[in-house]
Amino acid sequence: MSERVLLHVGTPKTGTSYLQDVLFRNREQLAVQGLHYPADRFDGHFLAALDLMQLPWGGLQLEAVNAWDVLSRRVREAEGTAVVSHEILARASRAQAARALESLGHGSGTEVHVLLSVRDLVRQVPAEWQENIKHRATLSYAEFLDELRDPERSGDVASWFWGVQEIPDILDRWASDLPPERVHLITVPPSGGPRDLLWKRFSHAFGLDGYELELTEERANPSLGVPESALLRRINLAVNEDVPPAAYRPMVRELLAHQTLSKRRRTPRLALPPEHLEWVQTLSQSWVSELAARRYDVVGDLEELLGTPPKEYVDPDRPDEAQVAAAAVDAIHALLVESTRFELERNHAWAEVRRARAETEQAREALERSYLRAGYKIRRRFIGALERAGRPGRAMIRGYRWLRGRSSREA
């Protein structure tokens, strides 16, 4: 049984993908030293989270049946410390969180810690809008902000946003049963600081200091600029009805958003509109005060949650059209390159199919010629009679085939 479980439940857009990538790449080495990250695929914990929360996710949930049970069993069977990490766990209801904690050994002798990486709302708000757009959303930035500010939070967008970003509420659902020393907040440092500071904080919180780990230089979840976000939203408006989720993921989200548009780094960045800054800062201050009063372990500084006012603001609902057009050209270029590659592969595959069909046709013609032989016709009539004779006849055929060593069956 695991002595200790580090359960990292969020929040999105706080460098979680990078952490999970490092844990996955180095899992074997870590396991030897008593730190277990049970995962056979890089998205294993994501699927487990979908299963725990019974969340649809563009068809991926079909691969998640029983995934939480499998993960929790592997955690319980591990010796030492086990790590579970996925940011959508922030959205779990109280009942789901209680089930998860129990399944990981809470209340049965395992010391469960809840970890939450957190970033200021000044950056989280635009980041979450962009994440919505990368998941086929078509709402404008203004509509998104209106939904967030609606006190009823009745829309899906607001309900999801606050479910995964409202830090005190997340911890009420996940950690109300835990002593404060087992709740750890990792704050994301402000922009402009040392690039490895966030990783150092993660490393410290997860007990990875001192390990020789294979770290990657690549950003796990690159962000889009203003014209790129506007373009992606327009693409969603145009294609959502015609492009199913299974095709959207590789073509739009991966190829266009992550591999193409995110490389355009010189365009204006998304930011919080100035008119919403006071609201965000007032809310953030209330959270900081509440979290300080709860006396959780903080890796970083709670004051970082107050955020820094953006230096400039460019409205993605009214972008520079020349910049959007330039981004569109890059997108079309990427699609043409991919289509060309696909076309060449398809031509090659069709050539293989034609060759196989020709061989099949030759075999069929040879078979047809053999069917015309008198000996075959007699055998065929005899076999047909045996089949129509019922069970004894079919048993005789099976025996005959077994003796002959035939493995093929009739069509």
Added chain:
Amino acid sequence: MATGTQVVTGVDPDVRAQSWIGHLRSGGFTDWASWPRHERQLTRPATPYRVPGAQHLELLRRLNHRAGDAGLPPGLADRVLAADATGRGLPDLPLAGGVEPAYGARPVDPATLPPRELLRVALGVLAGELIRAERPTKPRRTRFRRETYRLVGDPWLADPLRAALVADGRPPGGGDAIVYVLGADLGSMLVHAWLAGAFGGGIDPWPSYWRRLRAEHRIARRADLLHAADTWSARVGPRRVRVVLDPTQLPAMLRVKRLPTVPTPTHVGAELARRLGGVLGMRVSPDQRRQILGGLYRRRLEAVTPAGLSRLRMPSEDLEWVSDAARFVRGQLRDRDYPVIGDPDLLIPSPAPPVPEPPRPTAPGLLDLAMDLLVRSSSSE
């Protein structure tokens, strides 16, 4: 742990909530707003209940009201209160009248919740009930004498007939098996193609599906008789392929006394199947999902569907292009010389009968049907 604002009501809100939950669990259906607010009128349970979301409590209240004196099936109340709300939507909501939480979802009067939020819980409960009640049927031993056959084509027609034959000890296949490609009028087959997805592996909602067909005047692959006939002809030879448009002749050809008829469900029933499929897909294998929806769910749906209700059908404004496509298929079948059992003109759809269009699924309608199925189900079939 969260701080909040105390709302003074004259009663401990926890006591009020606990007694209301006890009332609901024992079959009551007084709404939350009308529940007594003075402690002397309330009963505190010996062991406190876990307080679920307001959505769960309101769903249970409505189910109790619907069940009336007959009550709910045993254990269903507990399963409703323990269920997860499926999909995305509001989180578990606190009851209005208690401590106003400083963070998290706002408290609500459960009776004011929109039907779609109750439907999220109902779908999870209904999926769980179907999984619990599903009993795999052991097919009868293969019969001593049987016709060799295969049933392909329109899956809405072929799959249940094949399942019935297998259960009766007549599995498909065998040497020289005749391949019967089942069909109907093309309009019905296009509806059936969507139903096969809704009751099977999943498909877009009906309006999206039909909009795509209409835009391209396209025959859905599952409704493509020519494709099915050509595929099997290439596999077994054209002499062993028959296109069947008159299903009444099938029992005689297969030498059975009768075959089940397969009614088309209402649009609401089919849409509920489609949504249930999404939930079931997260809990059971694809084969089990297909068996549950095509078997147990379909039987229960028929049992609660009032006679005379309009069934899902092709929109009447699309009769012209579908009829054109059907005439093309009829011509191709004739040109390719496939034997057709039944009149080839049966492919051409008839104008819609002068009955109201089937009602479109709405959240209240889907919730109504889900509750009917929950209340009238039994744990054993």
